[in-house]
Amino acid sequence: MDAPEPPPAPRRYPPKPRPGDRVAVISPSSGLPGLFPRPYELGLRRLESEFGLVPVEYPATRKMGASPAERAADLHAAFADPDIKAVFASIGGDDQITVLPHLDRELVRAHPKPFFGYSDNTALLAWLWNAGITGFHGASVMVELGRPGALHPRTAESLRAALFSSGPYELTAPGASNDVDRPWDDPATFASEPVLAPCDDWSWRRPGRAAVEGAAWGGNLEVLSWLLMADREIGPPEAYAGCVLFLETSEELPPAEEVFRVLRCMGERGLLRQFSALLMGRAKSWSFQRPLGREDAVAYRRAQREAVERALDAYAPEMPAVFDVDLGHTDPQLVIPYGGVVRVDGPARRITVTY
Incomplete structure (x- = not known):
């Protein structure tokens, strides 16, 4: 919707969630949760059981072929909802660049929240950078949280620190x-x-x-x-x-x-x-x-x-x-x-x- 602007200084760290809070799970790139529910649902369970968070899905989260406008609407809804305290990408993809023109930077600036994702979500992280908001590169629901057998301890420790702490790590x-x-x-x-x-x-x-x-x-x-x-x-x-x-x-x-x-x-x-x-x-x-x-x-x-x-x-x-x-x-x-x-x-x- 708008061109990138020089980020305000200093760049903001969004407020952190606490155990018991609701967090959004969206698919701003690919709707692979609809094709592969096992790792996705495992990741949702681990958000609850290992981090004490309550995951909330959105209309396009499990929808393959969702339009860029639909995916942008989910992101806007997640950031605008005062009960949502963080936003997780389900997984990456290859066309998130088509979503960026549909995004409202002022809406997100007004409601800054931690966003977690990587791979194709680099596009959204760069977009947040230009909004002056610190995001978090890593921890997709299907891959890291949905890891077979168990979360890797190093991954879990890093994610827990990123989610709940504010100091050096x-x-x-x-x-x-x-x-x-x-x-x-x-x-x-x-x-x-x-x-x-x-x-x-x-x-x-x-x-x-x-x-x-x-x-x-x-x-x-x-x-x-x-x-x-x-x-x-x-x-x-x-x-x-x-x-x-x-x-x-x-x-x-x-x-x-x-x-x-x-x-x-x-x-x-x-x-x-x-x-x-x-x-x-x-x-x-x-x-x-x-x-x-x-x-x-x-x-x-x-x-x-x-x-x-x-x-x-x-x-x-x-x-x-x-x-x-x-x-x-x-x-x-x-x-x-x-x-x-x-x-x-x-x-x-x-x-x-x-x-």
């Missing part, structure tokens, strides 16, 4: 992770937890001699590339001066060369050199379409890192960067406050977010 590497999916239409999938395998620790590039601190901005790289192409929700380069960039890639497994090209375009636009640090998520390296074996997965992640470093060498050679951070399409997953304060302490090898 140190992110830590898990030592083991998983990115192999199992079919949601098979009941056997939900009988046991995913099998984790040892994973590399976070890797630091040019950690520098002092810590840096700034507001977090970024999200899923593929979605950011669409926003750049459509000229949506991406401000002038100076709007991101001193911010901490965080990026991750999806189960579509973009080729390393494509990752480089997107970052090259961000560099040519003058964006990359504005950021004080980069957090690069542990690359998803398995999908049903490309079920990579262990050696091929290692090679894929290595090639993606090399592509990112090539772009940094060209456009932001002194920028500190941390690779394989457990954000985005990872298990476990750490929640990143989108617009919230992130401190990257290279000398101490520590990352702290403020929820």
Whole structure:
């Protein structure tokens, strides 16, 4: 409905919910809860049993093919309802960019609430950034909350801190992770937890001699590339001066060369050199379409890192960067406050977010 404006300063952290509060569950991208009810309903139960929250569904939450206007109406209703204290995306998708023109920024500014989502929800998180509201990158209902067997303890701890606390929270590497999916239409999938395998620790590039601190901005790289192409929700380069960039890639497994090209375009636009640090998520390296074996997965992640470093060498050679951070399409997953304060302490090898 309206063009992005420079966000007000300082950016607001919305009021936090409390156990017993009602929270909205909406599908601003895809209505997959209607096709795969098992992980979705498991996620709803866990919002109640593990976090003490009361989930509230909306008309398009389980509707495949809902129009952009219908999805925007659900979001408006969730933010405008005074009894709703937070908003969760059910899952991602690939066309949330079509919803943005239907959104009313003034309505959401008047009723700020924590929004949780990632992947295609990067579009909405960037939109909230331009409304001056901190969102939360992570914790979809179907994936993280609907995880087979049990919530991962690291994911649960991070989400609980993001939901209910307001202070600093140190992110830590898990030592083991998983990115192999199992079919949601098979009941056997939900009988046991995913099998984790040892994973590399976070890797630091040019950690520098002092810590840096700034507001977090970024999200899923593929979605950011669409926003750049459509000229949506991406401000002038100076709007991101001193911010901490965080990026991750999806189960579509973009080729390393494509990752480089997107970052090259961000560099040519003058964006990359504005950021004080980069957090690069542990690359998803398995999908049903490309079920990579262990050696091929290692090679894929290595090639993606090399592509990112090539772009940094060209456009932001002194920028500190941390690779394989457990954000985005990872298990476990750490929640990143989108617009919230992130401190990257290279000398101490520590990352702290403020929820």
